[in-house]
Amino acid sequence: MAAWRRLVAVVELLPGVLDGQLRRDAQLTHFDYHVLAVLSEAPHRVLRMTDLAARTNATLPRLSHVVRRLEERGLVERAPCPSDGRATNARLTEAGWAKVRETAPGHVATVREHVVDALTQEQVTQLAGIADALLRRLDPDGRLTGALDRAGPG
């Protein structure tokens, strides 16, 4: 079978595995977890909704709903941005920060089990290069990979 059909199959299956583990172990969608994780790595654990949406590949309506639900669970807080009255800042609460810390190991272990351990060391290296090349097409601005921080013109 062609390489791309196998890749499509992987892309079909892997999200279900990751999502399932997080739902079972942390009552969190994979996307919920991603939101919390990105916030946890931001300075002061605060980001504007627009920035958070860009870094998580979410539309603004989607992020708005998700953050509202996370806020109802006490994992995130929203506050109007002091410098721009239109903007909203999302901040990870202590409970949210604790949630990330207790959830991350299991998530990483799942990825390790289903991805890293399935490959040889050489394949992992190859995968890094392949995923890198794909991301240059799928995510030219590097929004998901943190390239935003060090992005410059040209």
Place this chain on the structure above:
Amino acid sequence: MAAWRRLVAVVELLPGVLDGQLRRDAQLTHFDYHVLAVLSEAPHRVLRMTDLAARTNATLPRLSHVVRRLEERGLVERAPCPSDGRATNARLTEAGWAKVRETAPGHVATVREHVVDALTQEQVTQLAGIADALLRRLDPDGRLTGALDRAGPG
């Protein structure tokens, strides 16, 4: 950044690209398309719901809803299985077969553009091996890759 985080990013982005193209050009979910495509490759373009579910990584309720909607659009037909009164056979109609033929080229072109063309020939070869290794973990029975046909005990 670690290889696995890039892979997760790819897995996050690629479905959206594939789904979007099919929704725009054919008013079809990527999963809808997958269902039609699998049916189109089956003998007589007929499969039992259970088999179809296994080959598309779907739960039976999900498939039931999807096939009902495809039937309402005239792309698929359902009929009770003659040999087993409990089972239902899903058959691709002429309209469904035409839909697959007119949709496939655009879909393949999208995959080519975003995946194959982004990689070197060597990377495509490497990808085949990597995806193969991952599928042995994610899909041990080879349900999605057609290994069912030639599967035997032990």
Place this chain on the structure above:
DNA sequence: CCAGATCACTTGTACCTACAAGTGAGGACT
């Protein structure tokens, strides 16, 4: 300083998927 355009969200509606419960056919055991 005031009207219009733009921006940053939020809210509402429709669709899709997951989980749970229900229906009816087929097989096992007596």
Place this chain on the structure above:
DNA sequence: AGTCCTCACTTGTAGGTACAAGTGATCTGG
């Protein structure tokens, strides 16, 4: 035959996402 159990779906309900419309705040031109 009759009962119990399992199988193969179908249906109903809840939750998440997409698209469209609405609400204020900010910028721009006069």
